[in-house]
Each structure stands twice: as structure tokens, then as C-alpha cells.
Amino acid sequence: MILHICGAADWAEVGEGGEYRPPSLAETGFVHCSDFGTAHLPADEFYRGRTDLVLLEIDPAKTGAPVRWEDGVPPHPAGIRFPHVYGPIPRAAVVGVHAFREVDGGGFRLPDSLARR
Template sequence: MILHICSATEWTGQEYRAPSLETDGFIHCSDPGTVHLPANSLYAGRIDLVLLEIDPARLDVPMRWEPGVPPHPAGIWFPHVYGPINADAVVAVHDFLPASDGAFRPPDSVARP
């Protein structure tokens, strides 16, 4: 499974198009072990977020593992979805709130290998 962070109002249950699809040509995603990296870097203080849990096998568009944009200092690769995310590829939606210390961690409800 891969994950995408967005606001609760951005996810409508329909085909999903993140702004990065226009600017970067793909939708930025993470896996359960890396989702905290972009969350803590880009979304500090946000309490309106959800995680879209996406089954890559159900995507109607290509997904590739590539270096982050910008590249992560540790060389971590992330899944990038090259087109809109079809609604039936989203198998679950999880509230994504920071912990009491303000840091994001994956919710226990996210599927792990």
C-alpha cells in the first residue's frame, strides 16, 4: 500500500487530482515507513489532514518509485503516481493528526507489509 496526504476537504471520494499533478507531473505519495517525513516537513501544525491508503495494483495510471522532489538527504525513494488517482484505488481513508508532541506518525490503522 502507498499513502497520500491531503486535507479532508480535498478528498471527495471521486477521482483525485493533487495540485502537484500540474506542477510536478505526478502525485507525491509515501509508504507507511516514510509518510512522517513529508508530513513533518510540509504540514506542521495542520489538523485537517487525511491519509489516502492506495492499492497500487488498482491504479489506472503508472506509479514509479523515484527519488523525492527535492531528493531526501538519506536517498529515500518515494512512490509517484503519474495521473489522477481513481477512487476505487483508495481502499481506506485515515484521519491524520499530529501526536501530542506535534509530530506526525502513521496511524495504527494503516496497513503494513
């Protein structure tokens, strides 16, 4: 499974049988994703202070698009690679939606619903 961070309202707009198309798909040609161990990195970098986020838990085999592990955009200083989905995310590929919030003291961590796996 891979994870994608988005606003809850953005995800709510995807109808049954629809596809999620974040702006990055048009801008870079892919959807930025993370794995369970790296989701906090882009969240801490780009989403501080946001209280409306969810993590989409995505089955890569159900995306119908290539998934490639590549350098981040921009590349992570430690050389960590991230999954990029080269197409929209079908609603059927999302197997879970989890609230994603900063913890007390700042920073993001996986919600308990994912951390226990």
C-alpha cells in the same frame, strides 16, 4: 499499498466514480505518495500544524497509471525514494481513508488503523 497525504475537504470533493487530482499532478506530472515507513517525513516537513489531514491508502494496481519509486521533490538527504503516481488517483483505488494528525510533542506518525498492519 501506498499512502498520500491530503486535506479531508479535498478528498471529500471527489465524487463516487471520480478522480483525485492534487495540484502536484499539474505542477510536476505526478502525485506524491509515501509508504508506511515514510509518510511522516513529508508530513513533518510540509504539514506541521495542520489538523485537517487524511492519509489515503491506495492500491497501486488500481490506479491505472504508472507508479515509480523515485527521489523525492526535493530529494531526501538520506536518499529515500518515494512512490509517484503518474496520473490521477481514481476513487476506486483508495481502499482506506485515515485521519492523520500530529502526536503530542509534535511530529506525525501513522494512525493506529495503519500502524497495526
